[in-house]
Amino acid sequence: LKREIKKIISAVWVGIICLVFSSRLSTMKAASICPNDQTGCHLLPLANLFDRVIQHSARMHGISDDLHSEFELYFLPSKNQIGRVSRNCHTSTILTPNGKENAQRIAREELAEIILKLLVAWRDPLWHFHQSMSQHDEFTNFSSNKSLEMSDMVHELRKGVLKVVEKMQMLGIISNSVGDTGSPEALLTSDSAEWRFMKDYDLLYCFRRDSNKIQNYLKILKCRIVPKHGC
Amino acid sequence: MNEKISRMHFFFVVKHHRSKDLSRAQISNFPHPHLSLFVFFSVPQPSLCGATMRKAEGGILLRLLLLFMLHATGTSYSPPGKPTLTRCRSPEKETFTCWWEPGSDGGLPTKYALYYRKENSDKVFECPDYRTAGENSCFFNKNDTSVWVNYNITVVATNALGRTFSDPVDIDVVYIVKPNPPENLALTVLWDQTWPYLHVSWESPQKADTRSGWITLIYELRIKLEDEDEWEEHPAGQQKTFNIFSLCSGGKYLVQVRCKPDHGFWSEWSSSQYVKVPEYFNREKSMWVLAVIFSAFALFIITWLIHMNCHNLKQCILPSVPGPKIKGFDEQLLKDGKSMDAFSSLVGANFPPTTTNYEDLLVEYLEVFVPEERELMLEETKELHNDSLKFENSTSDCDSGRGSCDSHTLLIDKSEEEKGQQPDQQSSEIKMDGKGQDEEDKYLTCSPENVDSHQLSSEKVKTWPSSFSPLPEYSPIPLQQPNSHETSKQPCLSDSLFAAGPLPSHFPHLGHNTKDEIGSSYWQFGISNKQLHLLHQQMEAHQQLQAHKNASVSNIGHLQLPSVRFTEYVEVQRVSDQNMVILHPVPSHPETSYPDWHQTEEYSKVKCVDNDNGLLLLQREGVEEGMDMCSYEELPESDPSKTTNTTFTSPCSQPAPSVQDERVVGGYVETSVFTLPTY
Numbered sequence: 076l077k078r079e080i081k082k083i084i085s086a087v088w089v090g091i092i093c094l095v096f097s098s099r100l101s102t103m104k105a106a107s108i109c110p111n112d113q114t115g116c117h118l119l120p121l122a123n124l125f126d127r128v129i130q131h132s133a134r135m136h137g138i139s140d141d142l143h144s145e146f147e148l149y150f151l152p153s154k155n156q157i158g159r160v161s162r163n164c165h166t167s168t169i170l171t172p173n174g175k176e177n178a179q180r181i182a183r184e185e186l187a188e189i190i191l192k193l194l195v196a197w198r199d200p201l202w203h204f205h206q207s208m209s210q211h212d213e214f215t216n217f218s219s220n221k222s223l224e225m226s227d228m229v230h231e232l233r234k235g236v237l238k239v240v241e242k243m244q245m246l247g248i249i250s251n252s253v254g255d256t257g258s259p260e261a262l263l264t265s266d267s268a269e270w271r272f273m274k275d276y277d278l279l280y281c282f283r284r285d286s287n288k289i290q291n292y293l294k295i296l297k298c299r300i301v302p303k304h305g306c
Numbered sequence: 307m308n309e310k311i312s313r314m315h316f317f318f319v320v321k322h323h324r325s326k327d328l329s330r331a332q333i334s335n336f337p338h339p340h341l342s343l344f345v346f347f348s349v350p351q352p353s354l355c356g357a358t359m360r361k362a363e364g365g366i367l368l369r370l371l372l373l374f375m376l377h378a379t380g381t382s383y384s385p386p387g388k389p390t391l392t393r394c395r396s397p398e399k400e401t402f403t404c405w406w407e408p409g410s411d412g413g414l415p416t417k418y419a420l421y422y423r424k425e426n427s428d429k430v431f432e433c434p435d436y437r438t439a440g441e442n443s444c445f446f447n448k449n450d451t452s453v454w455v456n457y458n459i460t461v462v463a464t465n466a467l468g469r470t471f472s473d474p475v476d477i478d479v480v481y482i483v484k485p486n487p488p489e490n491l492a493l494t495v496l497w498d499q500t501w502p503y504l505h506v507s508w509e510s511p512q513k514a515d516t517r518s519g520w521i522t523l524i525y526e527l528r529i530k531l532e533d534e535d536e537w538e539e540h541p542a543g544q545q546k547t548f549n550i551f552s553l554c555s556g557g558k559y560l561v562q563v564r565c566k567p568d569h570g571f572w573s574e575w576s577s578s579q580y581v582k583v584p585e586y587f588n589r590e591k592s593m594w595v596l597a598v599i600f601s602a603f604a605l606f607i608i609t610w611l612i613h614m615n616c617h618n619l620k621q622c623i624l625p626s627v628p629g630p631k632i633k634g635f636d637e638q639l640l641k642d643g644k645s646m647d648a649f650s651s652l653v654g655a656n657f658p659p660t661t662t663n664y665e666d667l668l669v670e671y672l673e674v675f676v677p678e679e680r681e682l683m684l685e686e687t688k689e690l691h692n693d694s695l696k697f698e699n700s701t702s703d704c705d706s707g708r709g710s711c712d713s714h715t716l717l718i719d720k721s722e723e724e725k726g727q728q729p730d731q732q733s734s735e736i737k738m739d740g741k742g743q744d745e746e747d748k749y750l751t752c753s754p755e756n757v758d759s760h761q762l763s764s765e766k767v768k769t770w771p772s773s774f775s776p777l778p779e780y781s782p783i784p785l786q787q788p789n790s791h792e793t794s795k796q797p798c799l800s801d802s803l804f805a806a807g808p809l810p811s812h813f814p815h816l817g818h819n820t821k822d823e824i825g826s827s828y829w830q831f832g833i834s835n836k837q838l839h840l841l842h843q844q845m846e847a848h849q850q851l852q853a854h855k856n857a858s859v860s861n862i863g864h865l866q867l868p869s870v871r872f873t874e875y876v877e878v879q880r881v882s883d884q885n886m887v888i889l890h891p892v893p894s895h896p897e898t899s900y901p902d903w904h905q906t907e908e909y910s911k912v913k914c915v916d917n918d919n920g921l922l923l924l925q926r927e928g929v930e931e932g933m934d935m936c937s938y939e940e941l942p943e944s945d946p947s948k949t950t951n952t953t954f955t956s957p958c959s960q961p962a963p964s965v966q967d968e969r970v971v972g973g974y975v976e977t978s979v980f981t982l983p984t985y
Binding site: 128139163174175178213284294296298299302306 | 399400409454455478519522569829
């Protein structure tokens with residue numbers, strides 16, 4: 076009998092809590108994000124989006140950094156100059172600003188497009204990199220998990236950036252000329268095979284750098300568009 | 307040649323020329339050999355039309371002179387040592403500087419030059435600015451700096467004797483950022499009701515552009531009291547303010563702050579800022595002091611109370627243990643020394659027992675069955691030389707409780723059946739699968755040789771009375787060790803299957819095992835057609851002797867062993883003319899007594915009779931229910947003189963035969979080992 080009573084009581088509690096929360100939720104929908112109609116308040120969701128995307132790219136860069144250091148431990152590449160110089164990232168065809176002034180000078184749309192191009196360019200190579208890593212026994216599970224995570228993140232980040240671009244276009248901040256999935260891919264299909272000839276270490280080196288670029292460009296973009304929110 | 311020499315100019319100054327012409331510091335000979343002068347020899351270009359040839363010649367000549375002079379003076383000069391690039395740093399990710407450490411200069415004025423190459427390009431550039439950053443440094447300004455581009459940098463040291471290259475270094479500006487320390491560190495003491503706290507604020511270094519998002523900095527501050535040595539560090543993330551609580555009243559604090567880009571190096575600590583916290587009353591502390599005093603006081607009172615009521619508490623918590631008491635026992639008597647009186651009350655009516663009435667002790671009775679079935683022979687393959695024997699399971703119900711002499715494991719009358727009778731006689735053991743006896747390889751033969759080989763004569767077969775009688779020790783009976791067989795022998799089937807093991811050596815184990823009440827051990831005796839098969843005492847290999855705990859079979863009374871008394875075994879005294887086995891109890895021998903073998907096998911069936919009329923006894927599981935005793939049967943003994951170690955009891959198939967000594971054992975004899983004494 077006691078047990079039954081306890082059961083009933085707990086069920087009642089659960090029911091009460093559910094009621095409370097549902098009522099809360101319903102009231103929450105009605106509340107507006109910008110109650111006082113502050114200036115720039117309408118950009119808050121965009122700033123949040125940017126923050127999320129930037130965090131994501133920071134994490135992606137962190138993983139690539141870790142993997143790169145691991146690689147350097149295991150496969151110390153030859154230090155001779157010839158080996159280094161001949162490294163040529165497959166994304167070197169994408170023109171990217173190499174300095175602060177350059178980055179600030181180019182148009183926002185162009186910057187956004189560069190980001191997207193980079194993300195698209197790394198989709199396939201990272202996937203194949205993960206495949207080759209999981210096949211080798213010398214890599215630990217940890218590394219191979221990281222490579223998978225990296226590969227997934229590129230996808231997620233691209234989606235995130237597309238969302239941001241969409242939002243910006245919605246708000247009228249940038250024009251609608253920013254390329255969607257069509258053009259960047261078309262641009263890269265011509266030299267899609269180039270990355271296949273790169274060694275794993277070089278691939279990691281290039282990606283580490285490119286992920287840093289992506290992160291930096293996103294930050295610049297954010298501080299250009301929504302400067303008041305944490306820049 | 308003379309012309310050349312006349313053109314030599316002697317200079318005492320080494321000046322760095324930025325000309326692309328090769329400038330050579332040369333040493334020329336002076337009339338005084340111990341003087342060495344550094345000569346700067348520059349070939350004026352316009353006067354030398356077509357003088358390349360002569361230049362070369364002159365160069366060689368001068369070098370020769372130089373070497374000669376070196377040799378003459380004895381001072382050692384050498385090409386410069388290898389310089390090393392120590393570090394490259396960028397304060398804001400827009401410019402960067404590289405520093406190097408010169409090696410030895412080899413005693414000669416050495417010049418250093420820095421060359422770099424950008425990624426994927428073979429074009430070599432020289433450092434644009436050697437001065438801005440100081441000695442042995444190279445400064446790359448904004449125009450020369452490209453971020454996310456790999457620079458390959460080398461430093462070259464050059465002196466009169468040669469040039470030395472440093473190891474090349476690859477850098478990417480992104481990863482060498484070390485910002486300047488934060489600026490404008492400000493400290494203020496603010497009040498939170500009655501509590502002061504420290505509010506620290508600072509600004510990012512000027513050069514680092516965080517506003518545009520080009521660099522992201524995270525900060526860290528540290529604080530300590532003026533007198534202390536250890537700093538207290540607080541990471542502050544990306545914010546530029548920080549609050550510190552829990553300050554010492556009236557203390558003087560030092561605060562420093564530093565910053566770091568997300569991928570880069572920590573800056574240096576900023577200069578210290580001082581702040582003095584005003585005096586304030588620390589309520590918290592005083593409360594703690596009061597609490598401690600109060601608790602100490604309470605503790606003291608409690609201790610005192612306990613001490614006062616020591617005894618009472620002791621009684622309460624730890625009551626005394628009552629002393630031992632024995633009913634009817636008077637301590638006083640013992641003390642007085644009259645032990646017998648003291649103990650007299652303890653002695654009950656029944657202890658110690660003065661009468662021996664064994665019949666009262668009987669618990670169980672033997673069942674007597676008339677054996678009708680054949681005994682089954684187990685086949686033993688040759689592989690059974692090791693300890694495991696495979697036995698076919700007999701179809702008998704060994705534990706049926708009948709303990710019946712009907713069971714196939716009963717002995718049959720050998721005398722009649724072993725002679726010229728086929729294995730399918732009742733009395734003979736029949737192989738389970740009916741193999742002929744010619745397959746001696748497969749059967750255990752109870753061959754006398756085997757018996758002899760084990761010196762079974764020296765062993766004694768002992769039977770013991772039922773009930774509480776322990777199993778006497780087992781001595782290997784007329785059983786053959788399987789290992790010693792040349793041909794594999796078959797053990798005769800019995801109810802229980804055991805793996806035969808090396809027998810004699812295991813007997814000691816037997817004793818132990820039976821202690822543990824393991825299983826039942828069987829001796830299986832097989833009687834072949836015309837032979838008595840000695841069965842090995844089939845025990846499980848090595849240590850798995852199964853000693854079956856038998857309910858005691860009341861045998862004793864029926865046996866009426868003449869002088870049986872608590873004896874555990876019975877010795878076969880003799881074999882009578884009618885081939886009857888007379889059992890006598892045997893005083894226990896120290897070496898052969900296993901008093902622990904209680905209540906194990908208490909009877910055994912005679913399995914077969916071997917060709918020397920040895921009895922193979924089957925030790926069987928005891929049957930708990932009452933059993934009738936089978937009567938002894940006479941067993942033919944053709945050669946009593948031979949030492950056969952078996953005694954046999956006749957199977958119960960012939961209940962008619964007289965039982966000598968009124969031992970109604972039937973097919974069951976409680977034996978462990980049967981040995982016939984030699985006559």
